[in-house]
Amino acid sequence: MSELDPGKQEIMDATFRALSKHGYGDLTIQRIADEFDKSKSLLYYHYDSKEELLADAVNYTTQQFIDELQLADASPTAQLRHLVDRLLPETIDSEQRKTQVALLELRSQVPHVEVYAEQYTEVDTLLKETLTDIIENGIAQDEFVDVDAAREAELLVSILSGMRTRRLTSADFSAEDARDALHAHLTARLFKQPSSGE
Amino acid sequence: MSELDPGKQEIMDATFRALSKHGYGDLTIQRIADEFDKSKSLLYYHYDSKEELLADAVNYTTQQFIDELQLADASPTAQLRHLVDRLLPETIDSEQRKTQVALLELRSQVPHVEVYAEQYTEVDTLLKETLTDIIENGIAQDEFVDVDAAREAELLVSILSGMRTRRLTSADFSAEDARDALHAHLTARLFKQPSSGE
Numbered sequence: 001m002s003e004l005d006p007g008k009q010e011i012m013d014a015t016f017r018a019l020s021k022h023g024y025g026d027l028t029i030q031r032i033a034d035e036f037d038k039s040k041s042l043l044y045y046h047y048d049s050k051e052e053l054l055a056d057a058v059n060y061t062t063q064q065f066i067d068e069l070q071l072a073d074a075s076p077t078a079q080l081r082h083l084v085d086r087l088l089p090e091t092i093d094s095e096q097r098k099t100q101v102a103l104l105e106l107r108s109q110v111p112h113v114e115v116y117a118e119q120y121t122e123v124d125t126l127l128k129e130t131l132t133d134i135i136e137n138g139i140a141q142d143e144f145v146d147v148d149a150a151r152e153a154e155l156l157v158s159i160l161s162g163m164r165t166r167r168l169t170s171a172d173f174s175a176e177d178a179r180d181a182l183h184a185h186l187t188a189r190l191f192k193q194p195s196s197g198e
Numbered sequence: 199m200s201e202l203d204p205g206k207q208e209i210m211d212a213t214f215r216a217l218s219k220h221g222y223g224d225l226t227i228q229r230i231a232d233e234f235d236k237s238k239s240l241l242y243y244h245y246d247s248k249e250e251l252l253a254d255a256v257n258y259t260t261q262q263f264i265d266e267l268q269l270a271d272a273s274p275t276a277q278l279r280h281l282v283d284r285l286l287p288e289t290i291d292s293e294q295r296k297t298q299v300a301l302l303e304l305r306s307q308v309p310h311v312e313v314y315a316e317q318y319t320e321v322d323t324l325l326k327e328t329l330t331d332i333i334e335n336g337i338a339q340d341e342f343v344d345v346d347a348a349r350e351a352e353l354l355v356s357i358l359s360g361m362r363t364r365r366l367t368s369a370d371f372s373a374e375d376a377r378d379a380l381h382a383h384l385t386a387r388l389f390k391q392p393s394s395g396e
Contacts, residue, residue, distance in 0.1 A: 023310055025223025101309045108306035110367040111299045112221055121369040154379040155357065162360030169308040171319040181352040188387065 008060065011036060011043060015057040019102045024109060029053060055115040058106055061099065062123045069130060076138030077191060083134070084182060087160045090175055092167070101168055128157050135190070144190045152190065159185070206258065209234060209241060213255040217300045222307060227251060253313040256304055259297065260321045267328060274336030275389060281332070282380060285358045288373055290365070299366055326355050333388070342388045350388065357383070 014035035022031055029050045033040040047053040071082045092100070110117045131153035138144030159182060166173045212233035220229055227248045231238040245251040269280045290298065308314045329351035336342030357380060364371045 023223075023307075025221075097309075101306075105306045107363070107367050108299075108303045109221075111295075117367070117369060120367050124364060124368040125370055148382070151375070151379045151382060154375055155383055158360030158364060158376065158379075159353065159356050160360070161363060162356030162358070165305070165359060165363060166322060166356060169305050169315070169318050170322040171315060172323055177349070177352055178356065181349045181356075184346070184349060185353055185387075189383075 007038060007042065010038065011046075011053075012057050012060050014043075015053060016061075016099055016102050019054070019105070020098045024105045027054075051113050051115055054106055055113075055119050058103065058116065058119040058123075061103065062119070062126075066123075066126050066130070069127075075143060076134050076141060077143050079134045080131075080138070080186065080190075083130070084160070084179075084186075088163055088167075088175065088179060088182065090179065097168070100164065104165060104168055124157060124161075127160075128153050131156050138190070143192060145192055147190065205236060205240065208236065209244075209251075210255050210258050213251060214259075214297055214300050217252070217303070218296045222303045225252075249311050249313055252304055253311075253317050256301065256314065256317040256321070259301065260317070260324075264321075264324050264328070267325075273341060274332050274339060275341050277332045278329075278336070278384065278388075281328070282358070282377075282384075286361055286365075286373065286377060286380065288377065295366070298362065302363060302366055322355060322359075325358075326351050329354050336388070341390055343390055345388065 014037075015032050017035045018032040019027055021035075022028075027050055029044070029047065032050065032053060033043050036043055043053075047056070065086070069083045069086050071079045074082065089096075106116055107120055110120050128150075132149050135144060135147065135149040135152055139146055139149065163173075163178045163182070166178070167175060212235075213230050216230040216233045217225055219233075225248055227242070227245065230248065230251060231241050234241055241251075245254070263284075267281045267284050269277045272280065287294075304314055305318055308318050326348075330347050333342060333345065333347040333350055337344055337347065361371075361376045361380070364376070365373060
C-alpha cells in the first residue's frame with residue numbers, strides 16, 4: 001500500500017484502536033475492520049492477515065516517528081536533546097501510552113512472527129544509525145568529546161529502549177529520574193561543555 | 199504455594215513449555231496442565247487462572263535469577279561483572295532464549311494484567327536495589343569513583359533491560375558489541391582502574 005494513500009492513516013488508527021481494545025491474543029482482522037469507518041473490503045483487499053496489517057502499522061508508525069526525531073539545521077547537541085525528548089518525554093498522555101503499549105506487545109511477538117522481526121530490526125537499525133550520525137557530527141563540530149560513535153550509539157539505543165519499556169511496565173519507574181540519569185550520562189560522556197537549559 | 203514445594207519447579211517448567219509452544223494469546227490453564235506430568239488436579243487446586251499461574255512463574259523464575267546474581271564475599275567490581283555476565287551472557291542457548299522470550303511476552307502484558315505489573319515492578323526494584331548496593335560498596339571500598347549510586351543504577355537497569363530485549367527482537371543485535379559498549383561504559387564511569395581480564 002502506498003505511503004501516500006490518504007486512507008492509510010485511518011487504517012492505522014483503526015488497527016491501533018482494535019489492538020488496544022482487544023489485546024494481541026484476541027485481535028482478528030475482522031475486529032480491526034470493525035474499527036474502520038470506510039469500506040471493509042478495502043482493508044481485506046490490501047491485507048491477507050492480521051500479521052501483515054500489524055507489521056505495516058509498526059512500519060508506518062515508526063517511520064513517522066523516525067522522521068520527527070530528525071531536526072534539520074540544528075546543532076548536534078540540540079539534535080540529540082530533541083531525539084531524547086521525543087523518545088522519552090517528561091510525560092505521555094493516555095493515547096501515547098496506548099500506542100507504546102501496542103508497539104511493545106507487537107515487539108514481544110517478534111520471536112514468533114517473522115514479518116515483525118524485519119520491522120523491529122529496521123527500527124533499531126535506523127535509530128542506531130541516526131544516533132551514530134549525530135554523534136559523529138558532534139565530534140566533527142567539536143561539540144562532543146572524541147568517543148567511539150557506534151559504541152556510544154549502541155549504548156544509547158539500549159538505554160532508550162530499556163527506559164521506554166520500564167515506563168510502561170514498572171510501577172515505580174520515574175521518568176524524571178530516568179531523564180536525569182540519561183542527561184547526566186550525556187553530560188559526563190559526550191558533551192564538551194554543559195549546554196544552556198541544563 | 200510454598201517456595202519449598204518440591205513439585206513447584208515441575209509446574210514452572212510445564213508453564214514455560216506451554217507458553218513457548220502456544221504463545222501467550224493461545225495459552226490456557228488446560229494447555230499448561232497438558233505439559234504437567236503429575237496430577238493435573240494439583241495444578242487446578244493451587245491456581246484459579248492462567249494469569250495467577252503465570253505471575254507465580256515470573257516470580258519464581260526471577261527470584262531464582264536474582265539469587266544467582268549475588269556473589270557473596272566478592273569485591274564490588276567482581277560482583278558487578280558477575281551480574282552483567284548473568285544478565286547479558288556472551289551466548290544463550292535455545293532453552294534460555296525460550297525462557298527470555300516468555301518473560302518478555304509476559305512483560306508486554308503488564309499494562310493489561312495487574313498481577314504481572316506487581317511482579318515486574320518487584321523485579322525491577324530488586325535489580326535496581328542490588329545494583330545500588332554494589333555501587334555504594336564499590337565507592338566505600340575505593341574501587342569505584344564517587345558517583346550518584348542510585349542514578350548510575352537507574353541507568354544500568356535500563357541498559358541491561360534494553361539490551362536483553364534487543365537480543366530477542368533485533369536481527370542485527372550483536373551481543374559482543376553490546377557487552378563491549380557496556381564494559382566501556384563501566385570502565386569510563388565507574389571503575390577506578392582497569393581490572394584484570396579486561
